[in-house]
Amino acid sequence: MSGARGTNRAQGKPHRNLVRSYEQDLRLFGSPMSKVGLGLMLATLLVLPTVVRDDFWLSVLIYSGITAIGAIGLNLLTGYCGQISLGHAFFIGAGAYAAAVVGGDLGLPLPVWLLASAAIGAVLGGLIGPFALRLRGHYLAIVTLGLIFIGEHLWRNLRDVTGGNNGTSVGAEATVGPVDLGALELAGENYSRNQGYFWLVWALVAIIALLAKNLVRTRPGRALRAVRDHDQAAEVIGVRAGRYKIGAFVVSSAIAAMAGALFGSYQQHVSPDDWTLLLSIQYIAIIIVGGLGTIFGAILGAIFVGALPALIDEYSSAIPGVATEAGGDGFISVFALNQAIFGLLIVLFLVFEPRGLAGIWFRVKAYFKAWPFSY
Amino acid sequence: MTTFLTNVFAGLALGSTYALVALGFVVIYKSTGVINFAQGGLLALGAYLGYTFADNLAIAFAVSILLACAAAAIVGASVERLVLRRMVGQPPFAVIMITIGLLFVIEPLITAIWGFDNLPLANPWNIQTVEVGGLVLGVRDLWTIGITAAVVVAFFLFFRYTRMGLAMRATAFDPEAALAQGISARRVYATSWAIAAALAALAGITLAAGPGGLSPSISFIALAAFPAMILGGLDSPAGAVLGGVIIGLAEALTRGYQDQLFSWAGANVSLIVPYLLMIVILLIRPYGLLGTKDVRRI
Numbered sequence: 001m002s003g004a005r006g007t008n009r010a011q012g013k014p015h016r017n018l019v020r021s022y023e024q025d026l027r028l029f030g031s032p033m034s035k036v037g038l039g040l041m042l043a044t045l046l047v048l049p050t051v052v053r054d055d056f057w058l059s060v061l062i063y064s065g066i067t068a069i070g071a072i073g074l075n076l077l078t079g080y081c082g083q084i085s086l087g088h089a090f091f092i093g094a095g096a097y098a099a100a101v102v103g104g105d106l107g108l109p110l111p112v113w114l115l116a117s118a119a120i121g122a123v124l125g126g127l128i129g130p131f132a133l134r135l136r137g138h139y140l141a142i143v144t145l146g147l148i149f150i151g152e153h154l155w156r157n158l159r160d161v162t163g164g165n166n167g168t169s170v171g172a173e174a175t176v177g178p179v180d181l182g183a184l185e186l187a188g189e190n191y192s193r194n195q196g197y198f199w200l201v202w203a204l205v206a207i208i209a210l211l212a213k214n215l216v217r218t219r220p221g222r223a224l225r226a227v228r229d230h231d232q233a234a235e236v237i238g239v240r241a242g243r244y245k246i247g248a249f250v251v252s253s254a255i256a257a258m259a260g261a262l263f264g265s266y267q268q269h270v271s272p273d274d275w276t277l278l279l280s281i282q283y284i285a286i287i288i289v290g291g292l293g294t295i296f297g298a299i300l301g302a303i304f305v306g307a308l309p310a311l312i313d314e315y316s317s318a319i320p321g322v323a324t325e326a327g328g329d330g331f332i333s334v335f336a337l338n339q340a341i342f343g344l345l346i347v348l349f350l351v352f353e354p355r356g357l358a359g360i361w362f363r364v365k366a367y368f369k370a371w372p373f374s375y
Numbered sequence: 376m377t378t379f380l381t382n383v384f385a386g387l388a389l390g391s392t393y394a395l396v397a398l399g400f401v402v403i404y405k406s407t408g409v410i411n412f413a414q415g416g417l418l419a420l421g422a423y424l425g426y427t428f429a430d431n432l433a434i435a436f437a438v439s440i441l442l443a444c445a446a447a448a449i450v451g452a453s454v455e456r457l458v459l460r461r462m463v464g465q466p467p468f469a470v471i472m473i474t475i476g477l478l479f480v481i482e483p484l485i486t487a488i489w490g491f492d493n494l495p496l497a498n499p500w501n502i503q504t505v506e507v508g509g510l511v512l513g514v515r516d517l518w519t520i521g522i523t524a525a526v527v528v529a530f531f532l533f534f535r536y537t538r539m540g541l542a543m544r545a546t547a548f549d550p551e552a553a554l555a556q557g558i559s560a561r562r563v564y565a566t567s568w569a570i571a572a573a574l575a576a577l578a579g580i581t582l583a584a585g586p587g588g589l590s591p592s593i594s595f596i597a598l599a600a601f602p603a604m605i606l607g608g609l610d611s612p613a614g615a616v617l618g619g620v621i622i623g624l625a626e627a628l629t630r631g632y633q634d635q636l637f638s639w640a641g642a643n644v645s646l647i648v649p650y651l652l653m654i655v656i657l658l659i660r661p662y663g664l665l666g667t668k669d670v671r672r673i
Binding site for chain 1: 404410458461462465467468469471472473475476477478479480482483484486487491598601602605609640641642643644646647650651653654657658661662671673
C-alpha cells in the first residue's frame, strides 16, 4: 500500500515549486496556489460592486481599472521592449475621440467602438513605431514628447471630431446586444451605471492582462526583452529587432486607445486638457511604482497611483495647507499637490526600490516560499 | 521686407533664449550622459529668485541677475549631490525619469512659494525700443542676443583654456580614463549641474523681463528648447546654439506669417513648428546636425 508513496519518497519527489522542464517554466500558473489566488481575485471583483455601492469609491476603482489597462500597454512598450515613450497620452486621447465618433455619432455597440478605437490606436502606433528604428534612448524620448504637443494642436484644431478647446461629449454607450451595462438588470435586480462599468472595466483588465501575459511569456516576450537589453545583440541571435519594436508600439498604443475609449465612455465628455504631458507622466509613474516589466505591477501601480488624485481631491479639506478651491486658503493647490506627489513617487521609487511594488511583492513571496530559511 | 526683418530679429532673440537653455542641457549631457528634464524647473526657479532679489529686496537689476545665477547654481549642484549622484551607472531611462520627477516637484514648490499670479519683473529694459534703419528693435531682445553671444564666447573659452573645462571634456570623453588621470568626476558632475542651472536662471530672467512677464508657465520654454538641443545634436555646444537659432527663426517666422501662409494649419501652429522641424531633421540625421554618432558594441 505504501509502496508507490515509499518509492516516490525514496526517489525524492521534487517539490512543487521546482521547475525542471521548459514547459513547466512557460506555465501561466507557476503553482497551484497562484490558481487559487487568481480565483479569489476574480471572485472579489465579481462581488465587490454589490458590497461597495458608494458611487465615489466605485468611480475611483473604475478609473483605476481604466488606468491599469493603459499601464499594461505602456509596460509592454517601456518595461518589456525598453522604448521610452512620453507620448502615451496621445494614443489614449486618440482612442477616446475614436470612441466618440464610432460609439457616439454612429451609435454602434460596445464591442464595435472598443475594437475600432483599438484599430485606430494600432494604426497610429504603427505610424510612430518606425521612428524607434532610427532613434534610440534620449532622442526617442524627446520625439515622443513632441507627439504630445503635436497631438494637443490637432485636438484643439480638428474641431469637427474633437470639438476644439471645449471638448466633445462621448455618447459611446456600454451596450452589448440587448444588455446595457449602464443600466444593468439581472434577475429582477437593478444595478447602477457605476456597478455596470466596474464589471465591464475590470473584466477587460483581466482579459487584457491575460493576453499581455501570454504575449510576454512566449517567444515575442523573450524577443522584446532581448531587444530591451541590447537590440544589436538581439539581432545577432536572430530576433528581428525592428519588427518587434514596431510591434510593441502597435500593441501598446492599441491598448492605450482602448483605455482612452473606456475613459471617454465612462466620463461622457473629453477635452484636450485631458491628454497633456501630465497624463503621460502619470502613466510612467504607474509603471515605475508598480514595477517595470511586470503585468501584475502595472495593475498594482494603477490602483496605487491612479486612485491617488481622486483620494486627494476627496480628502483635500482634511489635509493641512491644501487649497480646496482657487483663491482659497492653503499654500498648495490640489492639482499642484498631485503633480508633486507623482514627481516624488517617481524619484523615491527609482532611488530606493527600482523594481517597484511588484519587486516588494516578489521579495515577500520569496521569503515565505523559503520560510523558515531566509536568504 | 521690414516685416521679414522684424520677424527675423524676433526669431534671433527667441533663438538666443533657446540656445541658453539648450546649452544647459548639453553641458549636463556631455559630462554626465543625462538629459535634464528639470531644466525648466531650474529656469523658473532662477527667474523667480531674480524677481525676489530685484523687486522684493530692491537690489540693482544687474546684481540681481548675478545673485540669481549664483543661487540657481547652488540649487543645481545640490540636486546633483543629493539625487543624481545616487543614480550614477543606472540605465538612462531611470535617470531621465528622475529628472522628470524633479521637474514635477520643483514646479509646485514654486507656485507654493510665489503663487500663480503673473508678476512684473522690474527691469531697466522694459518695453523700450531703438530704431535702426527703419527697423524697430526691442532693447530687451538686443540684450538677450548680446548676453547669449557673450555666454557662448565665454563658454568656448572656458572649455578650451581652463583646467576645469579640460577636466569636463576629459570626463565626457571617458570617465574612467579621466579618473585615472586624477580628475575628480564628482566635482565635474557638480560643476556641470551648477553651470547648467546658472544658464537656466539667465535664460529665465531675460525671458521674464519680456512682455510675457513672470508666471509659473515660464518653465514650458525648456520643453520648447528640447527640439533645439536635439536638432543640433545632444552633445554639441555649437549644435545647441545653431539649433536654438534655427528653431527660434522657424517659430518666429511661422508666427509672423500665420495669417498669410499658415492659417490652414490652425491657430498657434508656430508652437509645434519646433517639434515638426526636429522630427524631420532627425529622420535625415538621427544624431542631430552636429551630434556624434555613438559607436555601439555588442
